[in-house]
Amino acid sequence: MSHGLLAGDEVTLEPISADAFKGEVRAWAQRIGVEPGEIHLRLMKRKWASCSSRGRLTFDTGLLTQTAVFRDEVIVHELLHLKVPNHGKLFHTLLRAHIREGQVYRASDTGMVSP
């Protein structure tokens, strides 16, 4: 059993397109039940994502070369802020529940698993 996320420099990942990434964000927004205003991708340097008070989400382009599991973590984290503005107990409970749900979803959808 491995621990934690895969180190990015140990595997060479095929980057996904910006459109595919935004598609993932919209799919997650539907599952979580939130409506992000705008979804942007740009080089952010110091963090993976941010969320404005008006519901505008910005993600770092570096996410395009991260693992699907890592992208899920960051996407769900930011989308949840549209529901829960802090990092309290409720936030972490919802985050873990959605991540688990996403893992089941990816595992069961064979179309998304690479050979």
Ligand SMILES: [Zn+2]
């Ligand atoms: Zn946060």
